[in-house]
Amino acid sequence: MxxxxxxxxxxxxxxxxxxxxxxxxxxxxxxxxxxxxxxxxxxxxxxxxxxxxxxxxxxxxxxxxxxxxxxxxxxxxxxxxxxxxxxxxxxxxxxxxxxxxxxxxxxxxxxxxxxxDLHNRWSPPFNTAKQEVASGKLGRPVSAYYRLNDIRWVATDMLPWASKSSILWFLGSHSLDTLRWIMDDEPEEVYSVSHKGVLKAEGVDTTDMYMTTIKFRKGGIAQMENGWITPNANSCINDIKFSILCERGKIDIDASSHNLIQMTTDEKVTTPDILVRNDVFSQCKGFAYESIRSFIDKLYSGEEFYVSLKDAANTSLAMLSIFESSESGMPVKAELL
Ligand SMILES: NC(=O)c1ccc[n+]([C@@H]2O[C@H](COP(=O)([O-])OP(=O)(O)OC[C@H]3O[C@@H](n4cnc5c(N)ncnc54)[C@H](O)[C@@H]3O)[C@@H](O)[C@H]2O)c1
Incomplete structure (x- = not known):
């Protein structure tokens, strides 16, 4: 490499x-x-x-x-x-x-x-949700809700280039790819509204938050929330909430307040991000590492990657329609591959 x-x-x-x-x-x-x-x-x-x-x-x-x-x-x-x-x-x-x-x-x-590297597909709760929906036990997906937000520090301190990108690219790419994957469908039309001002006042000229409604081709609908103004004292860097309602059942995920581990000091309560990445006896564990490992495995074996080029291209293209909608204030048809 x-x-x-x-x-x-x-x-x-x-x-x-x-x-x-x-x-x-x-x-x-x-x-x-x-x-x-x-x-x-x-x-x-x-x-x-x-x-x-x-x-x-x-x-x-x-x-x-x-x-x-x-x-x-x-x-x-x-x-x-x-x-x-x-x-x-x-x-x-x-x-x-x-x-x-x-x-x-x-x-x-x-x-x-x-x-x-759309690694949320390797996240244990999301991968399980995908398998359950794909099994057909719950019937066809009707609606989904996905919040994937970051604390403000990510935009103000962690990324020197936050104002040149957007929370839609940084986290929304994961949300949109996950929704497409679990719904097993492509966006047909999107409508998005946004808020700007909190980060701009702190010197980072980028949109704070987007709320996006997605209508999928097979009729499913979804609401996607992406922002990076969650207070820095939030116990986890990410705020992740997901639910999917199908014809005969539903699945709910709270991957950020997972109650597996909590750390408290006089200053702060923290929920370590152990599902995303952690070290066990100096070895890298967590789904953010699994996707990278999988690339090597599949490159070597010659098998298909778990994220195809078309998946990645359509995620970016649908995201561009979301930007167009938030700028024009109108619903936009997604133009995909
Ligand atoms: N999969 C994930 O969850 C995840 C997590 C964090 C970041 N990322 C992605 O990884 C990418 C990098 O993010 P980061 O946080 O490491 O950013 P960073 O700013 O820490 O690092 C980017 C590096 O690229 C270098 N660079 C810029 N232009 C270059 C060029 N033309 N040639 C060589 N080097 C160049 C910069 O000098 C910098 O050192 C982004 O696309 C980001 O979205 C993914």
Whole structure:
């Protein structure tokens, strides 16, 4: 593997490849040399680059993990495809329609394999819900509700590029992919309203919150809530609530206030994010790691990835319709692959 983007999540990728028996990190690239060198030293990575074109020319890797900010995946992915490298692209696939089409074309034309890290499919409660709905026991899905919010700190402190992206890309990509997957359907029409002001007042010029209604092609309906202004004192970074109502049953998930573990100090009550990622005897556990591991497994075995390129492309394309709706104040038909 080669890793492009040596930030927070690039380090996560490096930990997984180091542990995986079938993988090794041949090279790392960041336009900030110090960041690349820091991870190279920490993970014993031999080659360090500041230009991804040099990495593609000289590193001799089989596949690339693209872990740059949301709006900077497209050109890198196209260069990887043209260099015949397989790739694991961090979510979202891309943030413009033009980029989605350019990437799909380059990947298909070059015959390389690509997966986008829409990892919520590996979350135990969501994966179980998918299996139950797919079994048919509950009948067809009628409606779903999905709240996936972050505390304000994510936008103000964690992501230096929050104002260049959106909570819809950062978390909404997971919500929308999960809804499409569990409903086993594609959005037909979307309507979204949004609120701006709280983060702008703190110097981060990005929308606070979106409320989106989705009508699916087979008739199911869903409400999707994505924001990043949950108070910082919330016991978990994420606030996750999901429910799906089918013809003959329903499933409810509360993955953030799960009551498995709670930690209390004089300052704060915390619910550690153990379903997402944790270490057990220095090994990476949790669904955020499983998706990355799965990429290696499937690349090696030649089997289909659990997230197809079409899944990732349609998630980005439907999201762009959600942006259009929130800007125009009108429902928008989703134009998908
Ligand atoms: N799957 C998940 O749950 C999850 C979690 C966190 C982040 N992510 C995704 O991972 C990606 C990176 O997020 P992050 O939090 O690590 O961001 P980050 O800002 O910590 O790191 C991004 C790095 O990319 C580097 N970079 C930017 N342009 C580059 C270029 N042209 N060439 C080489 N390096 C370049 C930056 O210098 C920076 O070090 C985003 O798409 C984000 O949505 C996914």
């Amino acid at each position: 080669a890793i492009i983007g040596a930030g927070t999540w690039g380090e996560t990728h490096a930990s997984i490849y180091r542990e995986h028996i079938l993988a090794d990190v041949a090279a790392i690239c960041d336009k900030d040399k110090e960041k690349a060198q820091h991870l190279a030293d920490k993970f014993n990575i031999a080659q360090v680059y500041t230009d991804y074109n040099d990495l593609l020319k000289y590193s001799d890797c089989d596949a690339v993990a693209i872990v740059t900010p949301d709006h900077l995946h497209a050109d890198i992915a196209i260069a990887c495809a043209n260099s015949k490298k397989h790739m694991l692209i961090e979510k979202p696939l891309a943030t413009t329609r033009e980029d989605v089409y350019r990437m799909v074309e380059a990947i298909e034309k070059n015959g390389v394999r690509a997966m986008v």
